[in-house]
Every structure is written in C-alpha cells, then in structure tokens.
Amino acid sequence: MELANRVKSLTPSATLAITAKANELKSAGYDVIGLGVGEPDFNTPAYILDAAEEAMRQGLTKYTPSGGIPELKGAITAKLKRDNELTYASDEVIVTTGAKHALYTLFQVLLNKGDEVIVPAPYWVSYPEQVKLAEGQPVYVNADEQNDFKITPDQLKQAITPRTKAFIINSPSNPTGMMYNQQELEQLGNVCVQQNVLMISDEIYEKLIYSSDDHVSVAALSDEFKANTVIINGVSKSHAMTGWRIGYAAGPKDIIQPMTSLASHSTSNPASIAQYAALAAYRSDDQPVNQMREIFHERLNLMYDLLKDIPGISCVKPKGAFYLFPNIQEAVRKGGFDSADDWVKALLEEEKVALVPGSGFGAPSNVRLSYAVSTETLKEAAKRIRRFAEVHS
Template identity: 45%
Template sequence: MNGQVFGVGMKLAARVESVSPSMTLIIDAKAKAMKAEGIDVCSFSAGEPDFNTPKHIVEAAKAALEQGKTRYGPAAGEPRLREAIAQKLQRDNGLCYGADNILVTNGGKQSIFNLMLAMIEPGDEVIIPAPFWVSYPEMVKLAEGTPVILPTTVENQFKVSPEQIRQAITPKTKLLVFNTPSNPTGMVYTPDEVRAIAQVAVESDLWILSDEIYEKILYDGAQHLSIGAASPEAYERSVVCSGFAKTYAMTGWRVGFLAGPVPLVKAATKIQGHSTSNVCTFAQYGAIAAYENSQDCVQEMLAAFAERRRYMLDALNAMPGLECPKPDGAFYMFPSIAKTGRSSLDFCSELLDQHQVATVPGAAFGADDCIRLSYATDLDTIKRGMERLEKFLHGIL
C-alpha cells in the first residue's frame, strides 16, 4: 500500500489541529533557505547565541565520551548533574532544593511541556501574560487546558500588573506562567514587582511556572529574583523551568531542567520515562562542567551582548515609525510597528523579501503591533541589518 492511499481518510487528533506551528522556526527556516541559495540575509530571527560552546564544557563532554558515558541513564538525569543544579539554585537563587527536586530534561522546552502534562487537566485555566514565548499557550492546549492571555503594552514596559492577574483569576485558574527576563521583550521584573505578583498567586492559591532561562543575561544593574524566593509561601507553589542553552551557548545540546516539589518531579519523570527517557548522557557531563567551573565565559558573552544591545537600541529608536523600550535582559528587542499600519506578518514578510532582513512577527507572541529582533548575532550583521531596516521604513512611510 503506498503512502498516498494510506493517508486517505486519516483523521488527526483534535489536539494537533488546535496547535499553531512555531512562526519563529518558520521565519528562521525561510531565512536559512535563502542563505543556502547564496542570498545575503541579515537574520535576527533565532534566539540562539552565535558563540561556540565554551571549551571547558566541550572538553567535559569529550572526556565523558572517552569514559564510555554513552549508555542509558536514569530518566530523571545523572545524579551528579541533579545535585549540581540543586546547589546552583540554592547558591544563586535562594531556593532550598535538593537533588530529588530536580528533573533533567531535553532542553528547557521539555521541562515546561512535562510540567503542563503533569499538572493541567481539561478545563484548567492557565494565565499567560502577553507578549509570551510562542510555545506557552500551545503546550497548555496540548494538555487540554485553556490559555488565558493577559495583554500588556509598550507604554507599561510589557509588564503585567498584580491587579491584572487578580482580575483574570476564576475558580478554574490553576497556573500562572511567569517569565523574567522575558522572551520576546527582554523586560525584567524588579524584585518588588516579583514579590507583588507572588503575593497575588499565594492569596489566590495559584501555582507558578517560573521560566528563568535568561536569568544570567542582565544589563545596567538589573536584578533577577526567582519568584519562589519571594516568600516561603511562594516557594511552596512555584516550579522553576530553565536550561543551559542561552547562558552557555548550548542550544543544540538539549539540556534543561525542572525544579519543584518532589511529587511533581516524580510525575514529570514518569511522563519523560515514557516519552524521551534520559537526556543524552555525555551532554549532561558538559552541563555539569558549565555549573561547576568558572563563570568567566558567561561574562565574556554578556559583554558582547551588551555592546550589541546598545547599538541596536539606539538604531531602532532613531528610525521613523518605530518605538522600542529598553530591554534589561535576554537578547531581544521588541519594537512597536503600530505607526506603519502593517500587520506584523506583512511587515516581516516584506522586510525579508525586499531587503533580506529576517525578524519575527509579534503576532507569534500575542502582540501583532510589534516585531522581535534577536541581537544574539555579530555586530557587523546588526549594523548592516539596521541600515536595511531603515531603508525599508523610509520606503513604506
């Protein structure tokens, strides 16, 4: 029987039909295809550091390979890595976790997916401030929950207020998704803002998913407070999802983690045991080296990000039709394109086709009047891209 006939009459599950494809990956794939054809594309679409993984991390993985660390491991992760993550969370975040509170996952994305499947039931509502990372609402849908989107604006620095959250809570609300520093906006909630939101969650008996994957990428003295450290009560109701991809330029290694109450970690481990099983064994030894050795590599990358950030922010705010708040973390700009009168998809499509600049439509993040640009690329590309973007704007305004 050939594939064409086999496909006739096939009915896909409703859960798949409800999920939108990742617009970020679609734009990035188109930009890469253009590059493969020899077209000079300035790509600001992917949230991926352009640095090589630090040498000591690579060497640790090589050593693990030579030592035969190539077999199945525990579904929850290598014990030494789980312990290293717990110690990091105690030391850097003031979160009193032990190794039993940690699940090592295939990237930060799987930690969130596992959490949703372990916690959300049909009918449960999950509060998600917008702009949001593209996968949050889709993961809620796959868990048969209902995403409740709370919009923010450039005028309020793309931050949700405690009162907004309070008003959105219903008897069905189970979880609040909280991401700081933010993808896509780069905004960082101050410690006082974090404490105020934590208080609302505690008073309303909400669980908190704290996505902290950009926590080390901060500028101008911005401070990161893990929401679980806001109070003992918040600690009891929070789950940290994070990973090594952004801080250590380890995107392709696929090592992340979930940290939370032991019963939840066990439930998420059970799900992982029947889906992916353990994370690549020798990659976990690279992650151990990332946490147990010098953090100078992080500071070197951060210095480069800071220079790129200054240049891109100044360039964007000097252009007609754009308004871009200053991001205090991560490596993204999220300017408003409202004055251009175009939808974000039309804007990004025209910009890529006419001037070979790849950006991501804000519609993917729940904000159709904005676009996202990643400055996790070299300064020369940023300079050329900003010149092309300005030329595009002059042509449409």
C-alpha cells in the same frame, strides 16, 4: 488518516513562513540577514566540550536515571543555593531534554481538560501551544508596552477563575527582554498564594541581564512562594548550549516526582553526554558567561541606538535576554501595509532582512529581532531597515 484533536489545535509557528522565504532567498544567492535566531552565536565553551569528550572516552554513554544523573542534580541544587539562595533536595529536581521539555512535562502532569493557565502577552510562542497539548486553556493577559510589557497584580486577579491552575512568569522575557523587580514579584506572588495558583517561573535568561537590577527568583522571596513555585531553567542560553538540550525543573516533590515518572515513559533520560557537559558548566565559574553577557550588552546598546530613530519605529529598551521588540505600528500605517506581518514580509523581500512578526507572540504591533549576531551584521541590518522604512513612509 484522522489525526488527534490535540495536534489539530496547534497554531503553526509564526517564524515558519519567514524562515522558509529567507532560506529560499539564500538558496537563490541573496545576502539575507537573519535576526530571528533564538540562540547565542557563540560556541559552547571549550572546557564543556572537553568534559563531553572525556565522558565519551570513559564510556559514559549508557542509560541514566530518568530524572538525571545524581552528580548533575547535585550541581543544580548547588547552583540554586549559590545563585538564588534556594535550597532543594535531589528529589525536588528533574533534569530534562531542554527547558522546553521541562515545561511540556510539567503541563502534562499538572493540567486536566479545561484547566486554565494565565499567560502574559507578549509570550514565548510555545507556552500556549504546550498548554493546549495538555488539554488546558491558555488565558492571555495583555501586558502594556507602557509598563515595560509587565502585567499588574490587578490584571492577574481579574484573570483568575475557579479553573485557574497556574500562572507563567518569564523574567527576563522572550520576546521583550523585560524583567520583574522584587516588589513586583512579591505582589504577583501574593495573589497566586492567596488564590492557590501555581507559579511557573521560567528563568532561562537569568544570566543575561544588562541593567543594575539583579535577577530575582520569585521562589526565593518566601517559604510560601517556594512551596507554590516550579522553576524552569537550563544551560541553553547561559552557556551557549542550545543544541545539547539540557534543562531542569525544581519545585515541590509532589510535582517533580510525577514529572520524572512521565519522563521515564517518554524520553527515558536526557542524553548522557549532554548531562556530563552540563555538569561541567554548573561546576565552573561564570567567567565565560560573563564574557558573553558583556558582548551582548554592547550589541544591545548598539542596535537600540540604531533602531530608535528610524521613522515609524519605537522601542522599549530591554534589560535582559538578547532580543529587541520594537513597535512598528506607525511604520506599518505610513507604509500603507495591512499588518506588521505584511511589513516584515516586504522587508525580507526588498531588503533581505528577516525579522519575526510579533503576532506569533501575541503582540501584532511589534516585531522581534535578535542581536545574537556580529556588530557588523547588526549595523548592516539597521541600515537596511532604515532604508526600507524611509522608502515606505
């Protein structure tokens, strides 16, 4: 049967081959260390689990409004006011089945065929694929590693055409962990406002920052910016709730309401129990979040120090998220490999360490590794990576 063109254009996930090989080796009894995971290794905090159980016992297991239960939308608007100094009405927020679904729905209501979305590279793998599924065209702007993987206002200006509809900001970033500061956001925001380009601010990692810099939401910098921004966020990373699938979008009503209408015909509503769990997350203090962040910070420092002196590997130290994105171009050259993908494949085969090639993120000289694993696992992984790099040098 002939499939739709929209799915024919999708690029297979860069992690699929590595994941399949890692699983094959594990099944054969090998001790494989997987550093490709994109989720916290902590369980969801107990008070959130308790809230979900109580919701089930109370029979809160029915359909909900498509845009989310009013209590959760209220908790989200309160969070935005408290943490980001932003004021939104209930009809300017939609609760979605994960932040990924918020992005997908946004692109579906925003883009017409041929509309362009500016995507800084390195990028999260789903951004360009979701743009293509909406019949849009991703326009890549390469962020220089020497500039901490951040694009400049001049680069943004040069990328804008009459077909440009939106620009994606992901800060802190997956896969690089970089952050834009307030001045940089103001400069980029001014370009977007002047050119009538919507800003999509993916802030899913806002609670996982390890520098002295505070998270800044571009929407909070001016009323003009707010009117020209859709914020994407959720509880997956901040509260170790990846499997609960609760995210949200906040922005102008004339965008949020069509998103809500579309959701009513696709998912109906996010899972009711997950919404009540997220309600408990947003109504609590950040103590569990802060504890998790401190542990991630310790792991970041450990793994960065272990990686930076490995032959052929260089790394910009990230400020947020839970990834390192080292450049292995020199290690690839010294080892006689054709590409970073081949280097990653050989590392898995020889040392049983699974990383994610940077090619899937628009950065073929790099690899992504997650430090959302125990310190003992990180030490052993670094030991194996060093041994591999020294053998192939």
